[in-house]
Amino acid sequence: MDVLFLSRLQFALTTAFHYLYPPLSIGLGLLLIVVEALWLRTKNPVYHQMARFWTKVFALTFALGVATGLVLEFEFGTNWATYSRYVGDVFGSALAAEGIFAFFLESGFLAVLLFGWDKVGPGLHFFATCMVALGAHFSAVWIIVANSWMQTPAGFKIVGEGLSARAEITDFWAMVFNPSSVDRLTHTLSGCWQAGAWLMVSVGAYYLLKKRHRDFGLACVKIGLAVAVVSTLFTAYTGHHSAIGVAKNQPAKLAAFEGLWDTQPKAPLYVAGWVDEKAQTTHGIAIPGALSLLTHANTAAPVTGLRDIPADERPPVHFTFQLYHLMIAVGGALLALAAWAVWALWRGKLEDSRLLLGCLTLSVLGPQIANQAGWWAAEVGRQPWIVYKLLRTSDALSKVVQANQVLASIIMFSVIYVLLFGVFIFLLNHKIQHGPDESDLVPTGKLARGTKGGAL
Amino acid sequence: MNFGDLDLNTVWFILLAVLLTGYAVLDGFDLGVGMLHLFVAKNDTDRRILLNAIGPVWDGNEVWLVTGGGALFAAFPLVYATVFSGFYLALMALLCALIFRAVSIEVRSKHDSPAWRKFWDVCFALGSFVAALLLGVAIGNVARGLPLDAHGEFAGTFLGLLNPYSLGIGLLAVVLFAMHGALYLVLKTEGELQARVERWSHPLAIAFTLLYAAMTLATLFHIPHLNAVFLANHNYLLVFFLGALAIGAIRVMIRRKKPLAAFIASSLGIVGLMAVFSLGAYPHLVYCPEFPERSLTIFNAASSRPTLSIMLTIALIGMPLVIAYTAGIYWVFRGKVKLTKTSY
Numbered sequence: 001m002d003v004l005f006l007s008r009l010q011f012a013l014t015t016a017f018h019y020l021y022p023p024l025s026i027g028l029g030l031l032l033i034v035v036e037a038l039w040l041r042t043k044n045p046v047y048h049q050m051a052r053f054w055t056k057v058f059a060l061t062f063a064l065g066v067a068t069g070l071v072l073e074f075e076f077g078t079n080w081a082t083y084s085r086y087v088g089d090v091f092g093s094a095l096a097a098e099g100i101f102a103f104f105l106e107s108g109f110l111a112v113l114l115f116g117w118d119k120v121g122p123g124l125h126f127f128a129t130c131m132v133a134l135g136a137h138f139s140a141v142w143i144i145v146a147n148s149w150m151q152t153p154a155g156f157k158i159v160g161e162g163l164s165a166r167a168e169i170t171d172f173w174a175m176v177f178n179p180s181s182v183d184r185l186t187h188t189l190s191g192c193w194q195a196g197a198w199l200m201v202s203v204g205a206y207y208l209l210k211k212r213h214r215d216f217g218l219a220c221v222k223i224g225l226a227v228a229v230v231s232t233l234f235t236a237y238t239g240h241h242s243a244i245g246v247a248k249n250q251p252a253k254l255a256a257f258e259g260l261w262d263t264q265p266k267a268p269l270y271v272a273g274w275v276d277e278k279a280q281t282t283h284g285i286a287i288p289g290a291l292s293l294l295t296h297a298n299t300a301a302p303v304t305g306l307r308d309i310p311a312d313e314r315p316p317v318h319f320t321f322q323l324y325h326l327m328i329a330v331g332g333a334l335l336a337l338a339a340w341a342v343w344a345l346w347r348g349k350l351e352d353s354r355l356l357l358g359c360l361t362l363s364v365l366g367p368q369i370a371n372q373a374g375w376w377a378a379e380v381g382r383q384p385w386i387v388y389k390l391l392r393t394s395d396a397l398s399k400v401v402q403a404n405q406v407l408a409s410i411i412m413f414s415v416i417y418v419l420l421f422g423v424f425i426f427l428l429n430h431k432i433q434h435g436p437d438e439s440d441l442v443p444t445g446k447l448a449r450g451t452k453g454g455a456l
Numbered sequence: 457m458n459f460g461d462l463d464l465n466t467v468w469f470i471l472l473a474v475l476l477t478g479y480a481v482l483d484g485f486d487l488g489v490g491m492l493h494l495f496v497a498k499n500d501t502d503r504r505i506l507l508n509a510i511g512p513v514w515d516g517n518e519v520w521l522v523t524g525g526g527a528l529f530a531a532f533p534l535v536y537a538t539v540f541s542g543f544y545l546a547l548m549a550l551l552c553a554l555i556f557r558a559v560s561i562e563v564r565s566k567h568d569s570p571a572w573r574k575f576w577d578v579c580f581a582l583g584s585f586v587a588a589l590l591l592g593v594a595i596g597n598v599a600r601g602l603p604l605d606a607h608g609e610f611a612g613t614f615l616g617l618l619n620p621y622s623l624g625i626g627l628l629a630v631v632l633f634a635m636h637g638a639l640y641l642v643l644k645t646e647g648e649l650q651a652r653v654e655r656w657s658h659p660l661a662i663a664f665t666l667l668y669a670a671m672t673l674a675t676l677f678h679i680p681h682l683n684a685v686f687l688a689n690h691n692y693l694l695v696f697f698l699g700a701l702a703i704g705a706i707r708v709m710i711r712r713k714k715p716l717a718a719f720i721a722s723s724l725g726i727v728g729l730m731a732v733f734s735l736g737a738y739p740h741l742v743y744c745p746e747f748p749e750r751s752l753t754i755f756n757a758a759s760s761r762p763t764l765s766i767m768l769t770i771a772l773i774g775m776p777l778v779i780a781y782t783a784g785i786y787w788v789f790r791g792k793v794k795l796t797k798t799s800y
Contacts, residue, residue: 063562066515067555073525077540078547081609084540088533089759093767096530099523100774107519108781111512112788115798119788159760163607166533168760398541400609409548416555423559427566439797 004394006406007079010413012379014071016372017417021065023371026140026189027196028058029133031227032113036129038223040122045441046219052117052440053216054200056431059114064424066107071413079406083386083396089168090156090175091146098142106135137189144188148181150387151378152249158390167390183245184378187238191374193231194334194367200224201341203432205360208351216436221341221350221360228363229338235331240294246381247295250388251304252313253381256320258291259284260305267291267303272325275318280307282321315383323377330370337363464764465754468531469738471771475527477730479520481636481723486514488637490557490584491630494577496641496656501795502649503577504565508799509644512789514561516782518554530767534608534757535741542602542610543594546617550590557583565800585630592629596622599733600679601743604750608757621678628667632729635660635706636722642715646792654710657718661707668703681743682736692735699728 032054039047073095076084112120112128120128155174156167169175204220207213247254254260259275259282260267266289273284289299296303306314337359344350351357386393489510497503510517529536540547556579564576600621603611638657645653675682686692702724709718737743742752758764 060562060566063558066518067558070518070522070554070558071551073522073529074540074547074551076529077536078544079541081537081541084529084537085533088529088536089763092526092530092533092759093763093770095526096523096767097770097774099519099526100770100778103519103522104516104774104778104782107516108778108785110515111785115508115512116788117798118796169763169766172762172766398537398544399607400541400611401544405544408545412548412552416552420555420559423563427563430567 001403001407003397003401003403003406006403006410007397007401008393010079010406010410011075012376013410013417014068014075014413016376017413017421018065018068018072019371019375020368020421021061021068022136022140023192023195023367024061024199025058025065025196026133026136026192027194027227027231028054028061028199029129029136029196030193031196031200031223032058032129033126033133034223034227036126040126046215049216049436049440050219050223053431053436055113057199057428059110060424060427060431062106062110064420068417068420077398079398079401080386080396081398081400083391086166086391086396087150087387089166090149090153093169093172094142094146094149094176098139102135102139102142104135105138106132109135140189140192141185144185145176145178145181148184149175149178151184151382152178152180152245153387153390154178167387179249180242180245183238183242187235187242187374190231190235190238191367191371193227194235195371197224197228197231198334198363198367201228202361202364205357205363206432207435209354209357209361213435218351222345225338225341225345228334229342232331232335232338236335239328239331244295247303250382252306252309252315253320253378254295255304255306255309256315256317256381257324257377258303259317259321260291260303261307263302263305263308265292265300265302267295267305269294270321270325272329273321275321277317313384315381320377320381323373323380327370327373327377330366330373334363334366334370337366459765459768464761464768465758466739467768468527468758468764469734469741469754471768472524472527472531473730473734475520475524477727479517479524480730481726482517482520483514484588484633484726485637485640486510486517487584487588488633488635489641490580490637491588491634492637492641492653492656494581496638496649496653498649498652500573503573504795504799505645505649505793506641507561507565507580508795509641509793511561511800512785515558516785518558527767531759531764532741532752532754532757533759535752538604538608538610538742538752539598539602542612543597543617545614546590546594550587550594553583553586553590555583556580557587561800584633588630588633589626592626593617593622595629595733596625598742599625599675599682599736601681601745601751603746604742604744604752606750608750608752621674624667624671624674628664628671631660631664631667632722632726635664636719636726639706639710639715639719639722643719644793654715657710658707661710665703665707672700681745685736685738689735692732695728695731695735699725699732702728 032051035047035050035054038044039051109128109131112125113132116125116128153167155169155171155178157170158165159168160166200220201224204217204224207217208221243254243257246257258267258270259273261280261282268286268288269290270282271285271287273282273286275282291303292301293299295301306317340356341350341360344353344356382388384392384394386396489506493503493506497506525536560576560580560583564573564580567573597617597619600619603616605611635657638653638660641653642650642657686696702721705721706718706725709715709721739754740751741754741757744750
């Protein structure tokens with residue numbers, strides 16, 4: 001195994017594992033705002049109990065997100081030194097902004113959110129909750145901007161040649177608002193909201209299924225579902241927009257997503273299929289003309305196929321195709337599940353159907369699978385480029401790092417991450433089985449001021 | 457923003473030094489608490505008090521390192537690339553330590569089993585120790601200079617990084633942070649636990665002062681290029697003596713039972729050490745003793761002027777906010793630690 005393969009494997013492994021947690025933090029951050037706002041408005045103690053319960057889950061996901069995220073900041077330099085020299089001038093300002101605006105905001109107010117329940121008043125605590133959620137969203141903004149620049153570079157010039165070539169910024173705002181950043185940011189954030197919302201639905205549905213903590217469970221399902229419905233629809237909308245952008249800016253990636261070999265009008269859209277890369281054909285169930293219609297709003301418009309892309313600029317087609325279709329299939333299933341649950345809730349029959357409650361309990365896996373598959377498709381689909389059309393992944397490595405060093409670190413991360421994942425699942429399950437604290441129905445400390453429970 | 461003729465490279469060198477110094481002062485006591493808690497705490501309640509003494513602040517403190525790393529990447533990408541790829545195995549070990557540390561703090565009290573808690577307590581202590589040691593070793597290596605090839609890539613080996621001088625600086629960092637942590641804990645604890653922490657601060661302060669003297673002498677005899685800088689600039693010597701004064705004051709304040717003054721002296725001592733390290737390096741970021749012309753400086757390793765000025769604009773907007781709410785958080789959580797149901 002060579003350094004290139006190992007370094008890519010390590011980055012994929014560490015990023016994918018990291019990405020289990022930030023979507024939960026971003027999604028739960030939003031839900032914590034909703035729940036705490038509801039509590040401040042209605043003074044319904046169940047909302048206070050929910051805020052306390054979900055804050056603890058948030059703390060766990062946040063800690064794991066921080067611990068695993070640090071790795072990524074280091075890895076650009078350790079494994080991808082040539083890339084770091086190349087993009088530092090452009091990419092660095094986004095990362096520095098993330099540190100200054102996002103991480104400090106999050107970590108500072110997190111202390112008030114977690115430990116400040118009895119120390120500060122309700123207004124300030126709510127403010128802290130909002131700031132933590134804002135910080136989580138901010139970090140998504142800057143990291144997506146940086147990643148989008150790698151997909152659709154803009155606002156830069158190339159200085160120097162050969163080994164010393166690097167990108168220099170010419171227009172900061174053109175870099176920030178590069179052609180794909182807004183589409184990809186909205187799509188990523190809506191996927192994150194889903195991750196948080198479906199987790200809340202899932203835990204609520206589990207309690208209803210087990211006939212425990214009924215009020216709490218029902219409130220989780222209702223609030224979680226409201227956010228899930230909105231964000232699922234928004235994900236579909238932003239996904240559609242993103243695909244139009246990919247068709248325009250990264251035709252090779254779109255062709256790989258859809259396994260399209262020949263440039264053609266009335267290009268088909270595969271519902272499911274199989275790509276034979278050797279024979280350069282794709283088999284499956286396809287809707288004729290739908291790809292042209294979706295990407296160009298016109299069935300007669302031609303869509304670029306892989307044969308018109310030089311062979312050494314094509315991404316791995318079959319892998320990208322399957323990941324992309326997995327994402328869409330899971331997204332569609334979540335949309336259907338949301339519709340079913342809303343309908344049942346509206347008819348007042350949610351708690352009657354054990355099948356529905358069972359599906360809702362499992363729903364937490366949906367956004368995780370779709371988020372992972374979507375990111376894998378987006379990143380593998382960009383290959384063989386690390387910065388689209390500018391720098392090849394194979395040229396971006398650290399020159400002084402050897403294969404055995406990378407292998408050693410992969411083994412280290414694998415062991416640590418298996419342990420961390422086990423700890424995460426163990427503690428999450430522990431928290432869920434323990435359930436909401438009855439004592440959390442009565443607010444304490446300064447928060448209790450002005451509420452009925454506070455008189456006690 | 458347009459910064460006219462301002463030397464942005466120097467400004468970013470200073471800002472980077474400020475971020476790393478902020479990290480050393482703030483996360484320094486966290487790391488120290490991590491190293492000490494196994495020895496100082498007698499029971500689970502003690503241990504939780506020590507953990508919650510840093511509970512609300514440790515995460516924010518670590519952000520100074522994260523932002524420092526980001527700023528290095530942004531302002532001096534060539535240094536970030538050379539140092540991070542050159543220190544590959546050392547940094548992987550540092551990551552391992554920081555991950556275990558962060559996770560230990562978060563999870564240890566979430567499950568009520570002695571074996572579980574013991575395991576995470578040991579991880580917390582080891583993680584803190586290894587992180588302090590490696591950060592010190594890294595600083596030591598940068599101070600004494602690194603072998604670079606003609607392309608500015610690191611030309612040494614992992615074992616070469618573990619040279620006696622750098623290991624000495626690593627040990628200095630370990631003892632310094634342990635002492636700094638003990639002084640912080642004296643402020644945050646009370647009663648018998650406080651007395652025990654206080655007892656630990658005496659030998660740590662003595663050990664640190666001796667090590668500091670030894671490493672200063674080692675620098676004097678072992679690192680000629682640093683001495684040359686200080687002999688050529690007498691103002692720099694003033695900074696060195698002020699730092700030495702603060703370090704001398706630590707033990708005096710401990711003996712006079714003035715814990716806040718001792719903690720401030722120890723913080724100023726760290727600032728002094730970082731200032732001496734930065735002044736000695738300037739304008740180099742990575743000095744190459746064999747081939748000084750290959751050295752990476754704040755000029756040949758920097759990002760372009762537009763990037764440095766965009767980043768300075770970001771920093772000028774962001775840093776006052778950061779300082780304001782960092783101060784706010786320390787204010788909200790001031791005073792002695794009391795365990796409640798939201799504690800770790």
